[in-house]
Amino acid sequence: MQTSRELTLVLAEDGVLLREGLASLLSRHGFTVLATASDAEGLLTAAERHRPDVLITDVRMPPGFSDEGLRAALQVRARRPGAPVLALSQYVQRTYVGELLDSDDGTGVGYLLKDRIGRLTEFFEAIRQVADGGTILDPEVVRQLLRHRRDPLRNLTLREREVLALMAEGKSNTAIGQALTIGQAAVNKHIGNIMSKLNLHPDEGHRRVLAVLTYLREG
CATH class of the missing domain: 3.40.50.2300 (Response regulator)
Structure with a gap:
């Protein structure tokens, strides 16, 4: 050829x-x-x-x-x-x-x-x-x-979805930990996993807001 x-x-x-x-x-x-x-x-x-x-x-x-x-x-x-x-x-x-x-x-x-x-x-x-x-x-x-576009939340674990739902309610990390009876390190890890799975990178501003908007839109 x-x-x-x-x-x-x-x-x-x-x-x-x-x-x-x-x-x-x-x-x-x-x-x-x-x-x-x-x-x-x-x-x-x-x-x-x-x-x-x-x-x-x-x-x-x-x-x-x-x-x-x-x-x-x-x-x-x-x-x-x-x-x-x-x-x-x-x-x-x-x-x-x-x-x-x-x-x-x-x-x-x-x-x-x-x-x-x-x-x-x-x-x-x-x-x-x-x-x-x-x-x-x-x-x-x-x-x-x-x-991924059809369901950006599909890769989240049940616990990560629970954390994201509480984020959508406007709860702080401390309040999320209290609600789920987990430590701050665990909350931070779950939030980090959520950001990673939603392809929200550190250089993107307002990542927490974008994550919540994705949850509300898809939920």
């Missing part, structure tokens, strides 16, 4: 076998791999030097193996707005998807699970669509996003 035009790529993946195998596969199917990188710093350097048509990167990379690849990709888009990025991940991480879609105007981005790479026709087409400014999401990502 050949692409309609030869797209240039930078590939960032810490696993040497996957990185070299994928680079070879792409090269044999009409893409030009300008450079590969094994960590976030190498990704930034290669992207700045080569300015590829598409940057393909693993989400988790050295040194911390958390979200370094995604962070580096977002830096590339901040420096060069609209730079096409295709992120690869072993698992669905809704937060990562949201950050990628929120960058610039959410175009020229893609998020695929690594299992999708084996479906070559779909994978190559995803690269081309991202290069053309499209937005590509793995079907499993879409399924989980829709499920």
Whole structure:
């Protein structure tokens, strides 16, 4: 298979076998791999030097193996707005998807699970669509996003729902602890879990209010 035009790529993946195998596969199917990188710093350097048509990167990379690849990709888009990025991940991480879609105007981005790479026709087409400014999401990502949107409270435990209900009544942490006969440490832990499961992060203002609004809306 050949692409309609030869797209240039930078590939960032810490696993040497996957990185070299994928680079070879792409090269044999009409893409030009300008450079590969094994960590976030190498990704930034290669992207700045080569300015590829598409940057393909693993989400988790050295040194911390958390979200370094995604962070580096977002830096590339901040420096060069609209730079096409295709992120690869072993698992669905809704937060990562949201950050990628929120960058610039959410175009020229893609998020695929690594299992999708084996479906070559779909994978190559995803690269081309991202290069053309499209937005590509793995079907499993879409399924989980829709499920989460339908019922954002579904992952809360019974105790967490009880805590959130008392929060909705305007009770303080102390009052919640007294009502449920649990200590302050337990209350704080439950509230932290609620915020995490509702994807309300520390940099979002009024998290408590947003959590309560979600409860009232869904309840």
